[in-house]
Amino acid sequence: GDSVTQMEGPVTLSEEAFLTINCTYTATGYPSLFWYVQYPGEGLQLLLKATKADDKGSNKGFEATYRKETTSFHLEKGSVQVSDSAVYFCALSDRGGSYIPTFGRGTSLIVHP
Amino acid sequence: EAQVTQNPRYLITVTGKKLTVTCSQNMNHEYMSWYRQDPGLGLRQIYYSMNVEVTDKGDVPEGYKVSRKEKRNFPLILESPSPNQTSLYFCASSFRGPTSGNEKLFFGSGTQLSVL
Numbered sequence: 001g002d003s004v005t006q007m008e009g010p011v012t013l014s015e016e017a018f019l020t021i022n023c024t025y026t027a028t029g030y031p032s033l034f035w036y037v038q039y040p041g042e043g044l045q046l047l048l049k050a051t052k053a054d055d056k057g058s059n060k061g062f063e064a065t066y067r068k069e070t071t072s073f074h075l076e077k078g079s080v081q082v083s084d085s086a087v088y089f090c091a092l093s094d095r096g097g098s099y100i101p102t103f104g105r106g107t108s109l110i111v112h113p
Numbered sequence: 114e115a116q117v118t119q120n121p122r123y124l125i126t127v128t129g130k131k132l133t134v135t136c137s138q139n140m141n142h143e144y145m146s147w148y149r150q151d152p153g154l155g156l157r158q159i160y161y162s163m164n165v166e167v168t169d170k171g172d173v174p175e176g177y178k179v180s181r182k183e184k185r186n187f188p189l190i191l192e193s194p195s196p197n198q199t200s201l202y203f204c205a206s207s208f209r210g211p212t213s214g215n216e217k218l219f220f221g222s223g224t225q226l227s228v229l
Contacts, residue, residue: 036218043117043203043220044156089155093216100171101218105155 002027004090006104013080013111021075021107023064023090031092033057033066033073038087038106047075047088085111115140119204119221126194127229134189134224136204142219144210145187146171147179149200150223156203162187163210194228201225 007022025031032051036044048057053068062077073090090104117138126132138145146161148171158171162181176198178190187206191198202224207216 034217041222043222044205044218045220046217049217100158100161103156105153 002031002092002094002102004092004102004104006088006090006107009087009106009108011107011109013109015082015111015113016079017111019075019077019080019084019109021088021090021109023073023075023104025071025073025090025092025102027071027092027094029094031094033064034091034093034101035062035064035073035075036089036091036103038089040086044089080109080111082111082113085109115219117204117206117219117221119202119224121224122222123225125227125229128195129193132191132194132226134191134202134204134226136187136189136221137185138187138204138206138219139185140206140208140219141184142206142208143184144208144216145181145204145206146218147177147187147189148203148205149173150203151200159189159202161210194226196228199226199228 003026005024034049035047037047038044048059050057050066056065064073064075087106087108089106093101120135143164147159148156150156157173159177160179162168204221205218207218
């Protein structure tokens with residue numbers, strides 16, 4: 001079945017540091033890939049998405065590129081801010097298969113001033 | 114404002130006492146779903162609904178019931194709650210559902226349930 005694997009957290013960075021959160025996936029069909037962000041005390045909200053190989057999703061300075069050859073969708077940001085502190089979830093939807101989106105376990109990011 | 118509304122935000126109950134968590138969306142979405150979020154396990158889907166009167170099990174449906182009598186509402190029912198159902202619950206919706214491939218999910222703010 002489909003699965004998403006994210007790096008363990010928490011990731012702790014200083015403000016203005018470079019961020020990478022790794023995400024790899026397995027899927028039987030043709031997945032679309034997503035990053036969701038969960039700020040403290042809130043529900044998840046979509047951060048960015050990519051629907052086919054080599055697509056790059058971007059939003060709020062975050063980027064992720066759909067790499068079919070390495071089955072990866074790593075999240076990056078060049079300069080993090082304290083306000084980026086949150087939990088980040090990688091997810092996939094398989095257009096050829098399940099009605100159940102698959103989420104990773106989440107990676108907590110803590111950014112210090 | 115487009116939103117998914119869950120109630121209550123916090124709920125403490127005792128084992129065996131039936132409870133309902135409500136979920137409502139105002140975006141005319143066809144697809145609605147319930148998730149539970151537990152430390153170290155991430156989000157796991159409980160039930161989903163593709164449209165009115167159409168519901169199906171997710172990954173962890175045991176101990177839960179749902180109904181979809183109207184398009185906007187999708188309540189989660191725990192007939193006889195147990196302590197292992199203590200968790201953070203999220204309702205989510207999207208226009209047509211994940212098989213369209215790029216459907217964005219809209220989430221509610223969550224319900225923290227404690228079963229004593």
